[in-house]
Amino acid sequence: MTISLPPETSSPPRLQPSGWLRYFSFSVDHKVIGLQYLVCGFVFYLIGGALAGAIRTELTSPVSDFMARDVYNQVLTLHGTVMIFLWIVPVVNGAFGNYLIPFYVGARDMAFPRLNAVAFWLIPPAGLMLITSYFLTGAAQSGWTAYPPLSITTPATGQIIWILSVLLLGGSSIFGGINFIATILKLRRPSLKLMQLPMYCWAMLGTSILVVLSTPVLAGTLVLLSFDIVAHTGFFNPTLGGNVVVYQHLFWFYSHPAVYIMVLPAFGLVSEILPVHARKPLFGYVTMVYSIMAIVVLGLIVWAHHMFTSGTPPWMRLFFTIATAFIAVPTGIKFFNWLATLWGGRISLNSAMLFSCGFIVNFVLGGITGVALAQVPFDIHVHDTYFVVAHFHYIVFGGSVFVIFASIYHWYPKFTGRMLNEDLGRLHCALTFIGFNLCFGPQHWLGLNGMPRRVAEYDPQFTLINQISSVGALLMAISTLPFLWNVIHSALSGPVAGDNPWKALTPEWLTSSPPPVENWIGEAPLVEEPYGYGVPPDELDLTATSGRDLWSSGK
Amino acid sequence: MVLALGGLWIGQNINLLPIDASANAPIYDELFKVLFTIGSILFIGIVGLLVFSLIRFRRRSGQLGDGLAIEGNLPLEIFWTAVPAVVVLFVGLYSYDIYDRMGGMVPLAHDHMGEAHDEQIWGGISSGSIESAIATNALPVEVTAMQFAFLFHYPEGDITSGELHVPADRPITLRMEAKDVIHAFWVPEFRLKQDVIPGQPTQLSFTPTRTGRYPIVCAELCGPYHGGMRSTVVVESPEDWDSWYRDNAKAAPEDETLTIANA
Numbered sequence: 001m002t003i004s005l006p007p008e009t010s011s012p013p014r015l016q017p018s019g020w021l022r023y024f025s026f027s028v029d030h031k032v033i034g035l036q037y038l039v040c041g042f043v044f045y046l047i048g049g050a051l052a053g054a055i056r057t058e059l060t061s062p063v064s065d066f067m068a069r070d071v072y073n074q075v076l077t078l079h080g081t082v083m084i085f086l087w088i089v090p091v092v093n094g095a096f097g098n099y100l101i102p103f104y105v106g107a108r109d110m111a112f113p114r115l116n117a118v119a120f121w122l123i124p125p126a127g128l129m130l131i132t133s134y135f136l137t138g139a140a141q142s143g144w145t146a147y148p149p150l151s152i153t154t155p156a157t158g159q160i161i162w163i164l165s166v167l168l169l170g171g172s173s174i175f176g177g178i179n180f181i182a183t184i185l186k187l188r189r190p191s192l193k194l195m196q197l198p199m200y201c202w203a204m205l206g207t208s209i210l211v212v213l214s215t216p217v218l219a220g221t222l223v224l225l226s227f228d229i230v231a232h233t234g235f236f237n238p239t240l241g242g243n244v245v246v247y248q249h250l251f252w253f254y255s256h257p258a259v260y261i262m263v264l265p266a267f268g269l270v271s272e273i274l275p276v277h278a279r280k281p282l283f284g285y286v287t288m289v290y291s292i293m294a295i296v297v298l299g300l301i302v303w304a305h306h307m308f309t310s311g312t313p314p315w316m317r318l319f320f321t322i323a324t325a326f327i328a329v330p331t332g333i334k335f336f337n338w339l340a341t342l343w344g345g346r347i348s349l350n351s352a353m354l355f356s357c358g359f360i361v362n363f364v365l366g367g368i369t370g371v372a373l374a375q376v377p378f379d380i381h382v383h384d385t386y387f388v389v390a391h392f393h394y395i396v397f398g399g400s401v402f403v404i405f406a407s408i409y410h411w412y413p414k415f416t417g418r419m420l421n422e423d424l425g426r427l428h429c430a431l432t433f434i435g436f437n438l439c440f441g442p443q444h445w446l447g448l449n450g451m452p453r454r455v456a457e458y459d460p461q462f463t464l465i466n467q468i469s470s471v472g473a474l475l476m477a478i479s480t481l482p483f484l485w486n487v488i489h490s491a492l493s494g495p496v497a498g499d500n501p502w503k504a505l506t507p508e509w510l511t512s513s514p515p516p517v518e519n520w521i522g523e524a525p526l527v528e529e530p531y532g533y534g535v536p537p538d539e540l541d542l543t544a545t546s547g548r549d550l551w552s553s554g555k
Numbered sequence: 556m557v558l559a560l561g562g563l564w565i566g567q568n569i570n571l572l573p574i575d576a577s578a579n580a581p582i583y584d585e586l587f588k589v590l591f592t593i594g595s596i597l598f599i600g601i602v603g604l605l606v607f608s609l610i611r612f613r614r615r616s617g618q619l620g621d622g623l624a625i626e627g628n629l630p631l632e633i634f635w636t637a638v639p640a641v642v643v644l645f646v647g648l649y650s651y652d653i654y655d656r657m658g659g660m661v662p663l664a665h666d667h668m669g670e671a672h673d674e675q676i677w678g679g680i681s682s683g684s685i686e687s688a689i690a691t692n693a694l695p696v697e698v699t700a701m702q703f704a705f706l707f708h709y710p711e712g713d714i715t716s717g718e719l720h721v722p723a724d725r726p727i728t729l730r731m732e733a734k735d736v737i738h739a740f741w742v743p744e745f746r747l748k749q750d751v752i753p754g755q756p757t758q759l760s761f762t763p764t765r766t767g768r769y770p771i772v773c774a775e776l777c778g779p780y781h782g783g784m785r786s787t788v789v790v791e792s793p794e795d796w797d798s799w800y801r802d803n804a805k806a807a808p809e810d811e812t813l814t815i816a817n818a
Contacts, residue, residue: 069779143776149753150736150777238754244737245752278612279621287632309739309750309774311757318651325643332639333632335601340631342608345622349613357605364601368594371643375650377586377657381746384739384774449573450743452774455782459770534624 028113034099044086051079080144092265103508106189111182119175126168133161148236177211203268218254252303266403278345291330324374351425355406362398387447413497435475566592577745578762700738703780712804722796739774
């Protein structure tokens with residue numbers, strides 16, 4: 001935004017600020033935009049985390065005593081909206097997508113650099129508007145789902161501001177999605193084939209297809225909802241002949257794919273991290289690609305499993321049960337392929353690897369509860385309870401957020417040119433993993449035994465478990481401290497990383513750290529085997545192997 | 556093998572659910588046990604494999620080389636595509652069967668709500684015991700959900716109550732309507748939940764089996780006092796329920812009440 005030049009530059013004047021100020025500017029460099037997304041998203045993560053802390057504080061006692069009941073509903077609405085639309089979606093897509101995709105396709109920037117900058121600069125105002133609505137008028141109170149008629153009958157100003165900011169964020173997401181599709185399909189370096197791309201490109205291609213197909217549906221729905229609120233139309237207002245279940249269909253037509261928008265890029269990032277630190281090729285590249293595309297297709301036809309108790313006809317319940325459960329198949333393929341990638345590797349147990357493995361553990365549990373939730377009779381009991389809360393936090397926190405941290409540990413040397421402290425990183429990983437499981441594991445039991453979600457007060461028999469859960473949340477809050485210290489301290493005085501500290505083969509490591517504007521001095525490298533790690537079984541390097549390895553490889 | 560047996564043991568012996576108090580709750584618990592067993596086997600298996608790999612294949616000091624360059628193994632990949640597909644299909648068909656036994660697949664309303672209601676009933680579980688003659692014996696109760704309470708009205712005795720009193724071992728049919736926003740009627744001990752949607756009457760049938768007092772919980776965010784929107788379902792022996800009913804009934808003649816109670 002500020003177009004002021006740093007005073008010490010003696011080089012010819014440029015149109016863009018070139019020092020640290022460029023991170024506050026309308027820069028069109030994809031790496032700057034990526035880091036803008038990342039840091040901005042992290043600020044919102046801290047805000048969303050503080051909101052979560054408020055929720056867990058309220059729930060340490062069974063009565064509503066920490067904040068007013070309507071404030072509690074505002075807090076839970078903001079928590080959900082901030083974490084989804086301002087932290088996970090922008091970071092797994094915008095941050096890592098913008099930073100990595102041009103490298104991976106061998107391009108010097110994204111297809112539409114200015115659109116890219118616009119997409120980022122929609123986020124801070126939308127986020128600020130959403131947060132300040134709490135202080136000015138009171139934020140929306142109807143949850144991040146904003147089901148009418150509740151969203152029509154709660155105070156209108158907060159709800160309208162919520163709709164506006166979600167529309168802006170959805171717009172940002174669509175711009176980003178179009179940009180990624182164009183970049184991956186059209187900006188590939190000559191002679192680089194689609195099936196030679198790193199897996200994250202495929203994940204982003206699938207994700208962007210979902211974004212472009214489903215986000216407009218949410219936008220249209222929210223525009224209709226705002227008409228109902230402002231102009232007293234009757235699309236979703238039952239007293240005017242509207243239908244509230246139609247809103248739920250339209251909302252979940254976006255919001256279930258939104259789960260894959262948060263998770264598929266994470267799958268892609270893990271597929272980049274594991275081979276590097278296990279020193280093995282990614283296992284089953286082709287099946288990984290097909291399973292991503294299968295998840296994209298299936299992800300579009302499962303939305304009604306959020307509505308099994310909403311009065312859907314029996315045939316629909318059956319169809320969505322089967323469709324939802326079948327997503328477990330392509331997802332399972334990916335997990336087995338990752339395990340096979342690790343098998344027989346030379347695994348460095350560093351922070352990036354440990355966070356990735358934490359992701360696998362958490363996501364497998366979340367996936368198993370997900371298959372259970374897809375079964376109508378099971379879902380009827382636990383729908384809208386803490387079981388569901390636990391399930392989706394295992395997916396989006398245990399899944400996506402763990403991957404975000406793994407990715408920060410993996411790519412930080414490239415971002416800054418300096419290494420992070422591994423001991424602090426492992427401490428961060430251990431605290432996060434323990435805190436996370438302590439917080440959300442017991443919530444499965446709460447849901448099964450009768451605690452609904454989004455409540456400020458609950459049956460006193462659940463007090464102890466809720467307090468355990470709150471202790472877990474506190475641990476998670478504490479776990480960000482070593483991370484913050486590590487990131488700031490290492491940026492200033494960490495050991496210099498060099499161009500390729502992990503000896504990785506993907507193109508972003510084949511340039512300096514941090515990379516120059518336009519990514520490479522000279523021609524972009526052609527990487528035809530991004531996962532060409534490892535030695536063929538018959539060429540084992542005898543100096544670097546032990547007798548046990550030889551024995552286990554059958555010689 | 557150990558894994559499968561361990562998973563079976565966990566699934567059979569660790570009970571995470573509250574007590575069951577309706578005819579469909581034990582059916583639900585069967586499904587839960589199956590899912591819990593399969594889930595435990597998968598989770599312990601995968602985590603075990605992961606931890607084993609991390610320890611067995613960790614980089615030891617002095618090792619500089621890479622791992623083996625294995626890029627894939629088609630039969631293995633087909634195997635772990637086929638196995639989850641079969642498991643998922645089995646679970647899907649099994650849960651369909653469970654749902655059928657819980658009464659979920661019965662066409663709604665038209666069969667046993669009679670001709671009196673022209674409006675469409677929108678969904679819900681029909682009955683815990685379909686084969687029994689519901690239509691003749693079911694106790695109809697009208698439920699009104701509003702911010703922030705449930706009201707129960709017994710049309711045959713013209714009783715309006717804040718608590719749901721039901722006799723054990725007799726099918727109950729709830730006809731539910733919401734006045735303002737969406738609510739949800741949930742009794743954890745019955746393993747039943749149904750959204751109550753304004754403008755769309757919904758129906759829920761069940762047969763309570765165990766006497767006692769169980770919470771009714773609103774499970775859909777409905778406003779500031781959502782957490783306080785609770786009530787109680789009192790399952791009584793038929794005799795106790797009958798006396799409660801007679802004490803409270805206004806319009807119903809004595810003999811009609813008795814017929815209903817004894818039918």
